[in-house]
Amino acid sequence: MFSEINEQLIEIQGHLRKKDKYEAQLEDYKDELEAIEHRLAQLESRLQSEQEDVEKLERFSLTNLFATLSGKKDEKLSVEKQEYLAAKHKLEEAKKTRVEIDDAMILISEKLIQLENAEYRYQQLLKQKEEMIKTSSTPYTEKIFELSSLEGRLQAYIIELDEAINAGQNVKNSLQKAITSLEKAENWGTWDMLGGGTITGMVKHQHIDEAEKSLHQAQTRMRQFQKELLDVQETAQIEVNISDMLKFADFFFDGFIADYMVQGKINRSLEQAKQQNERVHTIVQGLENQYDEKNRELKRIQQEKQHIIEKL
The missing domain is CATH 1.10.287 (Helix Hairpins)
Structure with a gap:
C-alpha cells in the first residue's frame, strides 16, 4: 500500500x-x-x-x-x-x-x-x-514518505532539465545549419567579388536563402528553449539574457535585400551566428552538469529509501 x-x-x-x-x-x-x-x-x-x-x-x-x-x-x-x-x-x-x-x-x-x-x-x-x-505501526513510515516526496520532486526536475537540454540542442542544430550555409555564402561571395560571374552570384544567394531559413528556425527554437529555461534557470543557477539571444538574427533579417551584394553583411552574420552557438553551447553544458548532479542525488535518495524498506 x-x-x-x-x-x-x-x-x-x-x-x-x-x-x-x-x-x-x-x-x-x-x-x-x-x-x-x-x-x-x-x-x-x-x-x-x-x-x-x-x-x-x-x-x-x-x-x-x-x-x-x-x-x-x-x-x-x-x-x-x-x-x-x-x-x-x-x-x-x-x-x-x-x-x-x-x-x-x-x-x-x-x-x-x-x-x-x-x-x-x-x-x-x-x-x-x-x-x-x-x-501505521512502523516508525519508518513517515521517513519513507519524506524520501518519496524528495524523489518525486527530483524526478520532475530532472525531466524538466532533460527537456531544456533537448530544446537547446535543437537551437544548436539550426544554428549550425545557418553557419554552414553562411560559410558557403562567404566563400562564394569572395569568388564573386573577384569576378566569378552570374552563376557564382546565384550560388551565393542560394546559400544566403538557406541561411535565412535556418536562422528563422533557430529563432523559433530559441523561443522554445527560453520557455523551457523559465522553470530551471534559477535552480540550475544559469544566468543568461535570453531576450538578447532571441533578437540576434534581426541583424540578418533587417534590410538584407537592400544589402544583398555586400560581403561584409555575410561575414558579420556568420560571426553573430557563431557567437550565439557558443552561448547556447555554454548554457546546455551547464544544464547537462545539473542533470548529472541531480541524477546522482536521486540515486542516493532511492538507495536510502530501499535500505529502510529492506529493514522492515
Missing part, C-alpha cells in the same frame, strides 16, 4: 510541476504576443510609407520630374524598391513569428486543460498519506 501511494504522489508531483511550468510559459507567450503585435503595426506602417515612396517616383510629380532631369531617377527608384522589399520581408518574418506564438499558446492551453485537476488530486493523496502515517 505504501508503495502504491508513493508512486501516485511521485507521478502527481510531476504533473504539478508541469502545470506551473505551462502557466509560466503561457504568461511569457502573452507578453511576446503583445510585443509582436506592436512590431507588426510598426512594420505595416513602414511598408505603407516605403510603397508610397516608390509610387511617387513612378508617377508624374515634381519629385519624379526633378529626379528625371538630374539623371538619378533610375538610381533613386532602385533604392526605394529595395527598401520596400526589405520592409515587406521583415513584415512577413514578423507574421510568421506571430503564427508560431499563437500555435504554441494553443498547444500549452490544451496541456493545461489536461492538468486542471492535478492540485485537487494531490491534496486527496496527501490526506490518504496522513491517515496511513497515523494508523
Whole structure:
C-alpha cells in the first residue's frame, strides 16, 4: 500500500510541476504576443510609407520630374524598391513569428486543460498519506514518505532539465545549419567579388536563402528553449539574457535585400551566428552538469529509501 501511494504522489508531483511550468510559459507567450503585435503595426506602417515612396517616383510629380532631369531617377527608384522589399520581408518574418506564438499558446492551453485537476488530486493523496502515517505501526513510515516526496520532486526536475537540454540542442542544430550555409555564402561571395560571374552570384544567394531559413528556425527554437529555461534557470543557477539571444538574427533579417551584394553583411552574420552557438553551447553544458548532479542525488535518495524498506 505504501508503495502504491508513493508512486501516485511521485507521478502527481510531476504533473504539478508541469502545470506551473505551462502557466509560466503561457504568461511569457502573452507578453511576446503583445510585443509582436506592436512590431507588426510598426512594420505595416513602414511598408505603407516605403510603397508610397516608390509610387511617387513612378508617377508624374515634381519629385519624379526633378529626379528625371538630374539623371538619378533610375538610381533613386532602385533604392526605394529595395527598401520596400526589405520592409515587406521583415513584415512577413514578423507574421510568421506571430503564427508560431499563437500555435504554441494553443498547444500549452490544451496541456493545461489536461492538468486542471492535478492540485485537487494531490491534496486527496496527501490526506490518504496522513491517515496511513497515523494508523501505521512502523516508525519508518513517515521517513519513507519524506524520501518519496524528495524523489518525486527530483524526478520532475530532472525531466524538466532533460527537456531544456533537448530544446537547446535543437537551437544548436539550426544554428549550425545557418553557419554552414553562411560559410558557403562567404566563400562564394569572395569568388564573386573577384569576378566569378552570374552563376557564382546565384550560388551565393542560394546559400544566403538557406541561411535565412535556418536562422528563422533557430529563432523559433530559441523561443522554445527560453520557455523551457523559465522553470530551471534559477535552480540550475544559469544566468543568461535570453531576450538578447532571441533578437540576434534581426541583424540578418533587417534590410538584407537592400544589402544583398555586400560581403561584409555575410561575414558579420556568420560571426553573430557563431557567437550565439557558443552561448547556447555554454548554457546546455551547464544544464547537462545539473542533470548529472541531480541524477546522482536521486540515486542516493532511492538507495536510502530501499535500505529502510529492506529493514522492515
